[in-house]
Amino acid sequence: MRGSVFLALLAAAAASSFGAAAAASEGRPTVAVEVDPSWRFPSRRLRDAYVALQTWKRQAIFSDPNNLTADWVGPGVCNYTGVYCAPLPSGGTHRRGALAVAGVDLNHGDIAGFLPPELGLLADLALLHLNSNRFCGVLPRALRRLRLLHELDLSNNRFVGKFPDVVLDLPALRFLDLRFNDFEGAVPPRLFDRPLDAIFLNHNRLRFQLPDNFGNSPASVVVLAHNAFGGCLPASVANMSGTLNEILLINNGLSSCFPPEIGLLRELTVLDVSFNQLAGPLPPELALMRKLEQLDVTHNLLTGAVPPGICNLPRLKNFTFAYNFFTGEPPACARVVPRDGDRSNCLPNRSSQRTPQQCAAFYARPPVNCAAFQCKPFVQPMPPPRLPSPPPPSPPPPSPPPPSPPPPLLSPPLPPPPLPSPPPPQLLPSPPPPSPLPHSPPPPSPPPPAPVYHPPPQCPPCPVLPPPLPCTPTHPWPPPPPPPYYPGPLPPTNPVRYASPPPPQQHHPWPSVHPVQYGSPPPPALHR
Numbered sequence: 001m002r003g004s005v006f007l008a009l010l011a012a013a014a015a016s017s018f019g020a021a022a023a024a025s026e027g028r029p030t031v032a033v034e035v036d037p038s039w040r041f042p043s044r045r046l047r048d049a050y051v052a053l054q055t056w057k058r059q060a061i062f063s064d065p066n067n068l069t070a071d072w073v074g075p076g077v078c079n080y081t082g083v084y085c086a087p088l089p090s091g092g093t094h095r096r097g098a099l100a101v102a103g104v105d106l107n108h109g110d111i112a113g114f115l116p117p118e119l120g121l122l123a124d125l126a127l128l129h130l131n132s133n134r135f136c137g138v139l140p141r142a143l144r145r146l147r148l149l150h151e152l153d154l155s156n157n158r159f160v161g162k163f164p165d166v167v168l169d170l171p172a173l174r175f176l177d178l179r180f181n182d183f184e185g186a187v188p189p190r191l192f193d194r195p196l197d198a199i200f201l202n203h204n205r206l207r208f209q210l211p212d213n214f215g216n217s218p219a220s221v222v223v224l225a226h227n228a229f230g231g232c233l234p235a236s237v238a239n240m241s242g243t244l245n246e247i248l249l250i251n252n253g254l255s256s257c258f259p260p261e262i263g264l265l266r267e268l269t270v271l272d273v274s275f276n277q278l279a280g281p282l283p284p285e286l287a288l289m290r291k292l293e294q295l296d297v298t299h300n301l302l303t304g305a306v307p308p309g310i311c312n313l314p315r316l317k318n319f320t321f322a323y324n325f326f327t328g329e330p331p332a333c334a335r336v337v338p339r340d341g342d343r344s345n346c347l348p349n350r351s352s353q354r355t356p357q358q359c360a361a362f363y364a365r366p367p368v369n370c371a372a373f374q375c376k377p378f379v380q381p382m383p384p385p386r387l388p389s390p391p392p393p394s395p396p397p398p399s400p401p402p403p404s405p406p407p408p409l410l411s412p413p414l415p416p417p418p419l420p421s422p423p424p425p426q427l428l429p430s431p432p433p434p435s436p437l438p439h440s441p442p443p444p445s446p447p448p449p450a451p452v453y454h455p456p457p458q459c460p461p462c463p464v465l466p467p468p469l470p471c472t473p474t475h476p477w478p479p480p481p482p483p484p485y486y487p488g489p490l491p492p493t494n495p496v497r498y499a500s501p502p503p504p505q506q507h508h509p510w511p512s513v514h515p516v517q518y519g520s521p522p523p524p525a526l527h528r
Contacts, residue, residue, distance in 0.1 A: 061111055082105050084103035104128050168194060262283070271292065281302065
C-alpha cells in the first residue's frame with residue numbers, strides 16, 4: 001500500500017516538473033512569486049505587474065551594482081525605480097483613472113541577468129529600454145504578448161542566439177534596437193515588411209544577404225553596419241524614397257555596383273556604405289538627393305570620375321571617398337571633401353594617392369560588368385489592388401403598379417355593350433379566348449435579387465493565451481513617450497534623432513567619419 005502511494009506521489013511530482021519545464025520552454029509564464037493575501041491591488045493589471053517584476057528581480061537578476069531594483073518592494077509597483085505607470089483610457093471594465101505599467105527603463109544599469117517569461121504579464125507595456133546592461137541568453141517567446149509595445153531597446157547587452165523572431169509578432173512595435181549583441185544567423189525578410197520607423201542591428205554576428213523586399217520597409221533610420229551580409233545593394237531601396245532619412249551599411253561585405261535608383265531617395269540625409277566591395281562608377285543619379293548631408297563611400301572599389309553634380313548638392317557637408325580608384329575630382333568637391341577625404345585614389349596632381357603602378361595594374365583589368373553581379377533590377381511597385389467595394393446603393397427597382405385602378409387614360413377600354421347582332425354561324429369554329437390586352441398592367445414580377453456581398457475572408461482567430469494572463473484591453477492606451485496614440489503608418493517625414501548607447505568596451509570601435517547621433521527617446525514623464 002505504502003509503495004503504491006509513493007509511486008503515485010512520484011508520478012505526480014514528475015508530471016508537475018515536466019509541466020513546468022514545458023511551460024517554460026514554450027515561453028508561458030510560470031508564476032512562482034507568492035502575493036501577500038493582505039495586499040489590495042487597485043487592479044488585476046498591477047497585480048500581474050507585481051508578479052512579473054518580482055520574478056524578474058528575485059529569479060532572473062544576478063547582479064545590480066547600482067541598486068536600481070533595491071526599492072522594488074511591496075505592491076506599489078508604480079513607485080519602483082525605472083517603472084512608469086499611465087492611466088488607462090476611459091471605458092472598458094476598469095474603473096476610471098486606473099493605472100497600468102506603461103514603461104520600464106533600466107538603461108545604463110549594468111545589471112546582469114536574463115529576461116524571464118513572466119515579463120509577458122506586462123500586457124500594457126509600451127516601452128522597454130534595457131540598453132547598456134549585461135542581460136544575456138535569448139528573448140522569451142512570452143514577449144509576443146506585449147501587444148502594445150512600441151519601443152524595444154536591448155542594445156549593448158549579451159543576448160545570443162538566432163535573430164529573435166518574437167519581435168516580428170509585436171503589432172505596435174515601431175522602434176527596434178538590437179545593436180551590440182551576439183545575435184547570429186539570418187535575418188527573416190519579414191522584418192522589412194514590418195511598420196518599423198527605426199531598425200538598429202549593427203555590431204552583431206548576422207550573416208545574410210539583403211533581401212529583395214528590403215525596400216518595403218517604411219523606416220526612416222536603418223543601421224545594419226558591421227554584420228556579414230554580402231551580395232547586392234538592393235535596387236529596391238528606391239522604394240523607401242518617401243521615408244528613409246539615414247542608412248548605414250558600413251562593413252557589410254556588399255559586392256555589387258551602385259544601383260542608380262538610389263538617387264530616388266529624396267529624403268535621405270546620411271548615406272554610409274564604406275568598407276564594402278562596391279565596384280564600378282558612382283552613378284550621377286546621386287546628384288538627385290537634394291537633402292543629402294553626409295556621404296561616405298571610402299574603402300570600396302569605385303572607379304571613374306566623381307560626378308560633378310554630387311559635390312554641388314546644396315546641403316552636402318561631408319563627402320569622403322578615400323581608398324578607391326577614382327580618376328577625377330571636380331573642383332566643387334573642395335567645399336565638401338575633408339582633408340585626406342580623397343586620399344589613396346588615382347587622382348592626378350593630388351597628394352597621398354596610390355602609386356601609378358597600382359592604378360595601372362587595377363585599370364588593366366577588364367572593366368566591371370555590373371550585370372555579372374546578377375542583382376535583381378528595380379521594379380516600380382504596383383499600387384495595391386483596390387479591394388472590391390460593394391456598389392453604391394442603387395435606386396430600388398420600380399415597384400409594380402399598385403392593384404388600384406390606374407388613371408382613366410391608361411385603363412383598358414371597357415367592353416362594349418352587347419349588340420343585338422345575330423349569333424355567328426354554327427359552322428364556324430368559336431374564336432379562341434381573347435389574349436390579354438397589350439396595355440393592361442403585367443402581373444407583378446418579383447424584385448431582382450439584391451447583390452450578394454461576400455465579405456473578405458476573416459483572419460484566423462488569435463491563439464487563446466493560457467492563464468494567468470489577463471485579456472488584452474480592447475482599447476489600447478496611448479504609449480508613454482508622446483501622449484497621442486500611435487494609430488498606424490509611421491514614420492514622420494522629419495527624422496527622429498535617436499540617441500545611441502555607447503559601444504561596449506570589449507568591442508573595437510568602428511570607424512566613424514562623421515558623428516551621427518542616434519538614440520532611444522528618454523522615458524516618458526508619467527505617473528510614478
